[in-house]
Amino acid sequence: MFNTKTVEIEWGGKTLKLETGRVARQADGAVLATLGETVVLCAVTAAKSVKPGQDFFPLTVHYQEKFSAAGRIPGGFFKRERGATEKETLTSRLIDRPIRPLFPDGFYNEVLVIAQVLSYDGENEPDILAMVAASAALTLSGVPFMGPIGAARVAYSNEGEYILNPTQQQVADGKLDLVVAGTSDSVMMVESEAKELSEEEMLNAVMFAHRGMQPVVDAIINLAEQAAKDPWELAPAADKAAIKAKLKDLIGSDIDAAYRLTSKSERSTALAAARLKAADAMIESDPQEQLVAGKLVKSLEADIVRGAILKEGRRIDGRDTKTVRPIESMVGFLPRTHGSALFTRGETQAIVTTTLGTKEAEQMIDGLEGLSYQRFMLHYNFPPYSVGEVGRFGAPGRREVGHGKLAWRALHPMLPSMEEFPYTIRVLSDITESNGSSSMATVCGGSLSLMDAGVPLKAPVAGIAMGLILEGKDFAVISDILGDEDHLGDMDFKVAGTSNGVTSLQMDIKVRGITEEIMRTALAQAKDGRAHILGEMAKALGEVRGELSAHAPRIETMQVPKDKIREVIGTGGKVIREIVAETGAKVDIDDDGTIKIASSDPAKIEAARNWIRGIVAEPEPGTIYTGKVASIVDFGAFVTFMPGKDGLVHVSEIKNERVENVRDVLTEGQEVKVKLLEVDQRGKVRLSMRLVDQETGAELEDTRPPREPREGGDRGPRGDRGDRHRGGRDRDRGPRREGGGRDGGRGGDRDRGPRGEGRGDRGPRREREGGNDEGPAPEFAPAFLTGDDND
Numbered sequence: 001m002f003n004t005k006t007v008e009i010e011w012g013g014k015t016l017k018l019e020t021g022r023v024a025r026q027a028d029g030a031v032l033a034t035l036g037e038t039v040v041l042c043a044v045t046a047a048k049s050v051k052p053g054q055d056f057f058p059l060t061v062h063y064q065e066k067f068s069a070a071g072r073i074p075g076g077f078f079k080r081e082r083g084a085t086e087k088e089t090l091t092s093r094l095i096d097r098p099i100r101p102l103f104p105d106g107f108y109n110e111v112l113v114i115a116q117v118l119s120y121d122g123e124n125e126p127d128i129l130a131m132v133a134a135s136a137a138l139t140l141s142g143v144p145f146m147g148p149i150g151a152a153r154v155a156y157s158n159e160g161e162y163i164l165n166p167t168q169q170q171v172a173d174g175k176l177d178l179v180v181a182g183t184s185d186s187v188m189m190v191e192s193e194a195k196e197l198s199e200e201e202m203l204n205a206v207m208f209a210h211r212g213m214q215p216v217v218d219a220i221i222n223l224a225e226q227a228a229k230d231p232w233e234l235a236p237a238a239d240k241a242a243i244k245a246k247l248k249d250l251i252g253s254d255i256d257a258a259y260r261l262t263s264k265s266e267r268s269t270a271l272a273a274a275r276l277k278a279a280d281a282m283i284e285s286d287p288q289e290q291l292v293a294g295k296l297v298k299s300l301e302a303d304i305v306r307g308a309i310l311k312e313g314r315r316i317d318g319r320d321t322k323t324v325r326p327i328e329s330m331v332g333f334l335p336r337t338h339g340s341a342l343f344t345r346g347e348t349q350a351i352v353t354t355t356l357g358t359k360e361a362e363q364m365i366d367g368l369e370g371l372s373y374q375r376f377m378l379h380y381n382f383p384p385y386s387v388g389e390v391g392r393f394g395a396p397g398r399r400e401v402g403h404g405k406l407a408w409r410a411l412h413p414m415l416p417s418m419e420e421f422p423y424t425i426r427v428l429s430d431i432t433e434s435n436g437s438s439s440m441a442t443v444c445g446g447s448l449s450l451m452d453a454g455v456p457l458k459a460p461v462a463g464i465a466m467g468l469i470l471e472g473k474d475f476a477v478i479s480d481i482l483g484d485e486d487h488l489g490d491m492d493f494k495v496a497g498t499s500n501g502v503t504s505l506q507m508d509i510k511v512r513g514i515t516e517e518i519m520r521t522a523l524a525q526a527k528d529g530r531a532h533i534l535g536e537m538a539k540a541l542g543e544v545r546g547e548l549s550a551h552a553p554r555i556e557t558m559q560v561p562k563d564k565i566r567e568v569i570g571t572g573g574k575v576i577r578e579i580v581a582e583t584g585a586k587v588d589i590d591d592d593g594t595i596k597i598a599s600s601d602p603a604k605i606e607a608a609r610n611w612i613r614g615i616v617a618e619p620e621p622g623t624i625y626t627g628k629v630a631s632i633v634d635f636g637a638f639v640t641f642m643p644g645k646d647g648l649v650h651v652s653e654i655k656n657e658r659v660e661n662v663r664d665v666l667t668e669g670q671e672v673k674v675k676l677l678e679v680d681q682r683g684k685v686r687l688s689m690r691l692v693d694q695e696t697g698a699e700l701e702d703t704r705p706p707r708e709p710r711e712g713g714d715r716g717p718r719g720d721r722g723d724r725h726r727g728g729r730d731r732d733r734g735p736r737r738e739g740g741g742r743d744g745g746r747g748g749d750r751d752r753g754p755r756g757e758g759r760g761d762r763g764p765r766r767e768r769e770g771g772n773d774e775g776p777a778p779e780f781a782p783a784f785l786t787g788d789d790n791d
Contacts, residue, residue: 005227009219011035012152012165012212014124018136018219020227028229029141033133035165037121039069042133044141047110055291058110059100063091063130069120070368087367089401091115091127095134098181098188101510102146107234111143120368123167128153131181136220142229146512148220149188150213151181154205156197162205164212176202178505180209184217186512187519193409196459196501199523206505207516243289244296251278251297256304262317264347264435264483265388271301302488306469309476309485316482317346324464324480324529325436329444329540331452338552339453341540343445345480345533347435352445354453356552357424358598359588376415378427380404380442386434387483403439404429407463410443410496410504411450414458421456422555422596435483437465443496443504444537451541454548461503462533463496466522470511477522479529491518495526499534553586555598556605562593564616567644575615575643583607615643619685621676624692624699629670637666639687641674647685649674654689656704673697 004021017034024030027043034040064081065088067074074080084092095115103111115130131151138145155166156176163170171177178192187210194202251274258270275297282293308314313321325346334340339354363374380403384391396404407429415425427449429442440463447461467481468491478485486492490511496504507519548554560568568589569576576587585599585608597608619642627641636650649672651659659665666672673694674687691700 005223007219007223007226009215011215014165016132016216016219018132018223020136020140020223027137027141028143029137029139031133031136031140031223033129033136035129036124037119038117038124038126038129039119040115040117040126040129040133042113042115042130042137044114044134044137044143045112046141046143050108051110053287053291054108055295057100057103057108059096059103059113060111061092061096061099061113061115061134063088063095063115063127065117065120065126065368067368069117069126070122070370072368072370075366075371085365085367086401086405089398090405091130093398093402094127094179094181094189094191095131097508098131098149098151099134099138099145099147101188101512102149102183104144104146104234107144109143113138117368122369124165125153125168126368128165128179132216132220136223139220139224140228142231144232144234147183148217148224149181149183150216150220151179152209152213152216154178154180154209154212156194156201156205162208164208176205178205178209180206180213182210182213183512184214186509186514187507188509188512190505190507192505193412194497194502194504195413196498196503198501199520199527202502202505203516203520203523206519240292240296243293244299247278247281247293247296248300250281251275252300252304255297255301259301259305259308259316259484267316267484268388301484305484305488306471309469309478310471310474313476315478316484321476321478322525322528324532327533327536329448329537331448331541336551338549339449339451339455341445341448341452343441343448343537344433345436345441345444346482347433348431348438348441349433350429350431350438350441350445352427352429352442352449354446354449354455355426355428356453356455356548357426358553358555358586359422359424359596360586361424361426375418375424376408376412376427377425378404378408378411378429378442378446380407380429380431380439382431382434382438386431386438403442406439406494406504406506407442407446407496410463411446411457411461413503414447414461414498415450416456416458422557423455423553425450425455436481436486437463437494439463440465440494440496444533448537448541451544453552454545456544459498459500460534460537461496461498462530462537463494463504464526464529464533466493466495466526466529467491468493468514468518468522470514470518475518477518477525479525491522493522493526495523495530497530499531551600553598553600554602554605555596556609558595558597558609558612560593560595560612560616562591565589565591565593567615568595568612579608579611583611587612611643617642619645619647619676619679621678624673624675624697626671626673626697627687629666629668629672632662632666632668634662637662639672639674641676641685641687645685647674647676647687649687649689653677653687653691656690675699 002022004019006017006019008015008017014036019032020030023032023041024043027045029044030042032039032041067081095113113134115134117126120126128151135148135150139148152164153166154176155163155171155174157163157174175195175197176192180187181189187206190206254274254277255271258267258274261267261270278293278297282290285293305316309321315321328344330342332340333342333351334353337353338356341352343350343352363377365372365374380400381396382400383393427446429445431438443461443463447457450457451460464479465481467478467485467489469476469478470490481489490509491514492508494506495502579587583604585597585604587608588596595612597605599605625641627639630638630640630646636648638646639649640646651662654662654665672689673692674689675691677686677688679685691702693700
């Protein structure tokens with residue numbers, strides 16, 4: 001039934017398996033890729049014809065994570081996978097970016113690539129596996145794909161070792177998270193986050209990844225030799241030379257003049273006029289020829305721009321290849337935000353704001369790994385007016401999500417830890433003008449905005465976008481590219497970092513043939529440009545502000561013993577809700593006993609802190625407390641002197657004089673000041689009101705006179721009992737009769753002498769006067785025996 005073909009290789013210490021012919025057999029190409037126990041299915045389908053009038057390549061890539069892959073049920077009401085998450089969107093872009101340039105010019109058939117995670121082992125990340133599966137499925141499908149590509153993730157340990165296919169923990173513990181895709185001879189795509197690595201370390205990491213993916217490329221070729229479908233036959237490309245020559249004669253000079261205008265709006269107007277002139281000239285041609293002519297106008301523009309850069313070193317706006325456009329930075333741009341910046345570089349501009357929040361503002365992420373929380377968010381918006389156009393305005397698209405994540409990766413390594421700065425941070429970038437890299441403007445504006453908010457960044461971060469013009473062996477790397485240079489160039493190379501090193505690197509290649517030499521040149525040139533931008537940013541704000549905005553919440557931390565957490569929270573959260581309601585401060589408690597108290601009012605923070613201190617503090621004898629009468633009983637009153645702790649004020653400790661009725665003096669809920677006298681072994685607390693001035697709370701001297709001694713002493717004089725000890729039997733009781741002794745037990749044959757009638761021979765007993773001639777009363781004797789019941 002199944003004609004299954006399989007290839008297995010050892011890759012990065014793990015087994016990679018590629019299989020086709022068992023699943024999704026009606027797709028043009030389908031591959032089941034397995035690494036460890038992570039399994040991804042990728043299916044490719046392509047339309048057999050082109051829609052009339054279509055002049056672009058409609059490639060769509062969808063990556064989806066099935067919660068069942070990790071044995072989980074999705075959260076939410078519907079309990080099923082819904083719209084794409086941020087991670088799914090970013091992974092879809094990771095797959096799209098390296099494969100899109102590998103389709104031939106003029107191929108306009110719609111292609112759909114769907115990658116689904118079917119099993120996830122918690123160790124092997126499915127994004128790299130999805131890229132490999134997509135490359136293999138395209139290679140098998142027969143569509144004109146000039147691949148295959150391989151992909152690899154690389155980490156860089158603190159010991160200086162590059163790690164292929166690292167675990168999540170190795171990435172977290174190291175200095176680099178790098179994803180690279182490429183063919184057998186060139187790098188096609190780079191995405192990374194780094195902790196201030198040098199340009200040389202970053203380049204070595206990219207080349208290490210490229211070498212590491214070559215076994216994957218070979219495995220896909222091996223599988224294709226067994227199972228690939230026949231390649232599609234493409235119609236021969238029409239000879240466009242004659243039409244292009246005609247257009248060059250017609251509008252070549254107009255295009256050249258337009259690209260000598262340094263103003264984007266003036267240049268756009270001139271180019272629109274030239275295109276309209278060409279369209280009018282082709283009005284009599286058939287629709288297909290008009291379509292071809294429109295593409296050829298863009299080709300003419302590319303020839304003129306690229307030729308000027310390669311031959312003359314002249315760019316569209318008149319700069320040389322290394323100059324960065326003028327920069328103007330402002331901080332504190334908006335009055336009520338916690339931090340804000342306006343960053344303008346040439347005709348690219350971003351308003352970036354920073355908002356600080358408490359732990360409860362963290363973003364909850366429900367993914368294959370389970371629930372996780374993100375304390376740093378960066379959101380990027382690109383409205384149509386930023387490029388002077390009309391268009392859709394609403395939820396962010398894939399481009400906005402991708403650009404925001406790039407800026408997030410650039411800034412994230414420089415943020416303080418939660419222990420150093422216990423805030424949730426959101427950065428919002430609104431692009432108001434765009435002609436060149438707005439994502440790098442977001443990095444620069446985001447850094448300034450964070451510093452303006454008082455976030456203690458380890459170092460300021462700046463970003464720059466580099467471009468490439470490549471013709472054969474001739475190439476030119478250009479700094480701070482314009483939008484048109486991006487569209488007409490061969491590489492989009494974005495580098496962000498501090499003065500100490502790179503924090504993020506993203507590269508997209510539109511052609512094959514990017515060499516190590518070209519990448520080294522681009523990184524060195526980007527370093528110079530980044531240093532210049534950091535210097536311009538420092539003119540607006542050179543260091544982090546020493547204080548937070550007056551509108552930002554203050555968060556202070558305190559530590560309580562773990563065994564006290566339950567007392568602070570209370571039954572069902574009753575106590576902590578009461579603290580929040582009464583003080584107005586937000587309170588978060590971690591499992592280790594760390595408590596974060598947040599409010600923009602320091603007084604509210606202090607009130608909550610004191611409340612919690614009272615809950616966890618241990619009562620100390622001799623300390624004076626202010627409490628409230630909780631309940632009244634006949635023998636005194638119970639007073640709540642600390643949160644959750646009551647003590648007894650005995651009736652004798654209310655006042656120095658005698659109190660006949662406690663309710664005549666105290667009422668429930670009354671505030672009183674008490675001194676803690678004693679905490680006994682059972683935890684019972686004795687309090688005194690009479691030893692504290694109820695007005696001032698000052699401690700008073702005990703002026704109550706001591707009790708007068710009783711007549712004859714407390715227990716009266718005792719007779720001379722000799723050496724009799726309490727409970728002893730050693731006193732001299734005289735000789736015993738023969739056979740006597742104690743062996744016979746009490747009532748033996750001791751010679752006690754004759755007794756008179758009524759046992760009167762022993763003589764009358766003395767009258768006991770307040771004492772007991774049999775020795776002191778035992779400690780456990782009741783009060784009426786000891787004579788202490790005079791209260």
